Amino acid sequence: MKKLINEPEDVVDEMLEGMVAAHPEYVRRLEGTNVLVRADAPVEGMVGIVSGGGSGHEPTHAGYLGEGMLTGAAAGEVFTSPTADQLQGMIAACEGGAGVLCVVKNYEGDVMNFETAIELAELEGETDVEYVVVDDDVAVEDSLYTSGRRGVCGTILVHKIAGAAAARGDDLSEVKRLAEKVVDGVGTMGMALTSCTTPEKGEPTFDLPDDEIELGIGIHGEPGVERTDVMGADAVAEHLTERVLEDLDLAEGARVATIVNGMGATPLMELYVVNRRVQELLDERGFDVGECWVGDYMTSLDMAGCSVTVLELDEELEELLGAPADTPALTVRGD
Amino acid sequence: MKKLINEPEDVVDEMLEGMVAAHPEYVRRLEGTNVLVRADAPVEGMVGIVSGGGSGHEPTHAGYLGEGMLTGAAAGEVFTSPTADQLQGMIAACEGGAGVLCVVKNYEGDVMNFETAIELAELEGETDVEYVVVDDDVAVEDSLYTSGRRGVCGTILVHKIAGAAAARGDDLSEVKRLAEKVVDGVGTMGMALTSCTTPEKGEPTFDLPDDEIELGIGIHGEPGVERTDVMGADAVAEHLTERVLEDLDLAEGARVATIVNGMGATPLMELYVVNRRVQELLDERGFDVGECWVGDYMTSLDMAGCSVTVLELDEELEELLGAPADTPALTVRGD
Numbered sequence: 001m002k003k004l005i006n007e008p009e010d011v012v013d014e015m016l017e018g019m020v021a022a023h024p025e026y027v028r029r030l031e032g033t034n035v036l037v038r039a040d041a042p043v044e045g046m047v048g049i050v051s052g053g054g055s056g057h058e059p060t061h062a063g064y065l066g067e068g069m070l071t072g073a074a075a076g077e078v079f080t081s082p083t084a085d086q087l088q089g090m091i092a093a094c095e096g097g098a099g100v101l102c103v104v105k106n107y108e109g110d111v112m113n114f115e116t117a118i119e120l121a122e123l124e125g126e127t128d129v130e131y132v133v134v135d136d137d138v139a140v141e142d143s144l145y146t147s148g149r150r151g152v153c154g155t156i157l158v159h160k161i162a163g164a165a166a167a168r169g170d171d172l173s174e175v176k177r178l179a180e181k182v183v184d185g186v187g188t189m190g191m192a193l194t195s196c197t198t199p200e201k202g203e204p205t206f207d208l209p210d211d212e213i214e215l216g217i218g219i220h221g222e223p224g225v226e227r228t229d230v231m232g233a234d235a236v237a238e239h240l241t242e243r244v245l246e247d248l249d250l251a252e253g254a255r256v257a258t259i260v261n262g263m264g265a266t267p268l269m270e271l272y273v274v275n276r277r278v279q280e281l282l283d284e285r286g287f288d289v290g291e292c293w294v295g296d297y298m299t300s301l302d303m304a305g306c307s308v309t310v311l312e313l314d315e316e317l318e319e320l321l322g323a324p325a326d327t328p329a330l331t332v333r334g335d
Numbered sequence: 336m337k338k339l340i341n342e343p344e345d346v347v348d349e350m351l352e353g354m355v356a357a358h359p360e361y362v363r364r365l366e367g368t369n370v371l372v373r374a375d376a377p378v379e380g381m382v383g384i385v386s387g388g389g390s391g392h393e394p395t396h397a398g399y400l401g402e403g404m405l406t407g408a409a410a411g412e413v414f415t416s417p418t419a420d421q422l423q424g425m426i427a428a429c430e431g432g433a434g435v436l437c438v439v440k441n442y443e444g445d446v447m448n449f450e451t452a453i454e455l456a457e458l459e460g461e462t463d464v465e466y467v468v469v470d471d472d473v474a475v476e477d478s479l480y481t482s483g484r485r486g487v488c489g490t491i492l493v494h495k496i497a498g499a500a501a502a503r504g505d506d507l508s509e510v511k512r513l514a515e516k517v518v519d520g521v522g523t524m525g526m527a528l529t530s531c532t533t534p535e536k537g538e539p540t541f542d543l544p545d546d547e548i549e550l551g552i553g554i555h556g557e558p559g560v561e562r563t564d565v566m567g568a569d570a571v572a573e574h575l576t577e578r579v580l581e582d583l584d585l586a587e588g589a590r591v592a593t594i595v596n597g598m599g600a601t602p603l604m605e606l607y608v609v610n611r612r613v614q615e616l617l618d619e620r621g622f623d624v625g626e627c628w629v630g631d632y633m634t635s636l637d638m639a640g641c642s643v644t645v646l647e648l649d650e651e652l653e654e655l656l657g658a659p660a661d662t663p664a665l666t667v668r669g670d
Binding site for chain 2: 293
């Protein structure tokens with residue numbers, strides 16, 4: 001294993017220190033925890049939008065802290081849920097008097113710990129805490145770590161849209177409604193050229209021969225649902241996009257947003273080559289593409305590969321997706 | 336070789352198509368060429384800022400097209416200079432009546448082709464074309480592809496500062512003066528955990544055993560100047576930063592901007608771990624850090640590794656670095 005780390009057990013702590021050192025105008029760390037919050041949290045009168053999960057998916061989650069996106073982000077150990085007490089501390093630090101919405105990726109550990117944190121918060125008198133569970137991965141119904149589908153790259157669209165709604169002053173029930181609308185209308189499918197290697201284990205989490213790829217991988221080093229011979233970028237783009245479209249079952253001529261997401265070790269050049277065919281295909285099918293993002297949004301350590309996300313848009317979602325955001329990983333001018 | 340591409344000979348063309356498909360509001364392609372320009376180029380009355388070079392360094396260069404940065408970006412084949420006629424076409428398309436500044440990374444092919452393009456442009460009557468050559472790599476005096484030092488990640492800071500100066504209406508000589516000030520005050524040093532693999536060759540450009548790293552690598556698959564045993568992230572950060580600081584020989588207490596740049600296949604988590612020690616060290620030495628960027632800015636295909644860039648700031652450079660920019664790869668709100 002070759003990685004730019006020191007001791008494997010220090011990687012999350014040191015990463016968070018490096019983030020705060022890079023972006024003190026955006027983020028601060030809650031002392032003694034692995035929770036980062038917006039530098040100006042809590043934002044008075046604004047619904048706090050918080051998320052969190054295992055580390056190894058950077059820039060998810062803390063890269064999206066800032067105006068128009070997340071108020072708080074809790075980092076667990078690599079591929080491990082943050083603890084309920086840290087999540088509770090985050091909720092408390094992000095409560096600006098208008099309640100808090102937790103955006104939870106659908107993994108058993110995350111859901112359980114967020115639910116416990118919300119119960120603990122209620123015991124402390126914070127009663128306006130709601131949550132939504134994101135389960136956009138169309139590859140599998142149940143997985144190694146989930147009942148139901150996994151939450152993957154579509155989560156970023158929930159952060160963006162819920163964050164924009166909160167920023168313009170929507171109340172908690174309205175922010176939650178919009179977040180759930182994104183959850184209902186988004187699908188993602190991923191693939192890998194290589195496995196990832198966790199710092200602790202130091203070896204690939206699955207073996208993949210030089211002439212094979214995995215389709216339907218998750219973001220925690222789970223093997224995929226299907227192994228095939230190496231395919232060209234166009235064939236990969238078609239497979240992933242078709243599977244997502246099948247699942248979403250969109251109306252003819254629907255307007256959509258797309259993400260071609262890198263898994264952590266994929267050159268941007270390759271993501272654009274994939275995007276070319278994704279857009280061509282959507283055009284052939286008569287869909288109308290609004291926002292089109294290409295880059296590393298939800299990664300899996302050093303995995304090479306990509307995922308394709310499609311979100312069905314309507315007027316209110318599109319407005320929020322294009323609204324201003326100012327975070328370390330995503331900035332939208334919005335003018 | 337496993338890559339998300341189709342035929343190796345189509346990779347640049349298809350990447351550019353994928354970029355235009357993703358960002359039609361930012362970029363358009365000059366027909367029949369591998370040149371992308373700002374969607375609204377030429378910008379009347381504004382100095383055009385153009386750059387270009389071999390592909391494989393994405394988001395460099397076309398990712399920086401837009402308000403406050405580049406007006407034109409020419410993409411050569413992978414690690415190969417764009418041709419002089421394409422560069423000339425780019426210069427013509429970016430001339431808005433206030434002249435054009437070419438930002439050239441110091442490689443023999445790039446310098447020669449830009450010089451020829453400028454001569455050709457002059458024959459066509461475009462006399463207000465100037466250029467600056469960026470040579471920020473402190474690792475080597477001469478290299479496989481250069482007389483003098485190589486141009487690497489510091490180039491992005493030239494794009495940002497020259498682009499901001501042009502956007503606020505500075506004239507060509509002033510924009511060039513500022514660009515040269517950045518060139519004079521910036522240094523970069525890089526390292527690799529792995530070699531890159533070009534699509535054409537299909538094999539790593541150099542061999543690197545599992546227990547060794549290369550220090551002083553370039554961005555074209557050149558081996559480094561020194562091979563050592565694997566080091567931890569802190570030791571890597573110290574080595575790179577020290578070498579850059581030695582070269583820059585800054586005044587005590589100087590204010591600087593920094594980039595911890597990924598080479599293409601490095602997880603963001605690791606870049607933040609490196610940044611932690613870079614910032615700690617600069618603080619120990621009494622330097623005062625302004626802008627601090629962490630991410631993939633100037634890559635080398637699928638190489639794993641990083642580089643550290645330090646730029647000496649003064650009031651005028653810092654103002655331009657923080658000024659608004661709106662491009663696919665870098666957005667600065669600037670408010």
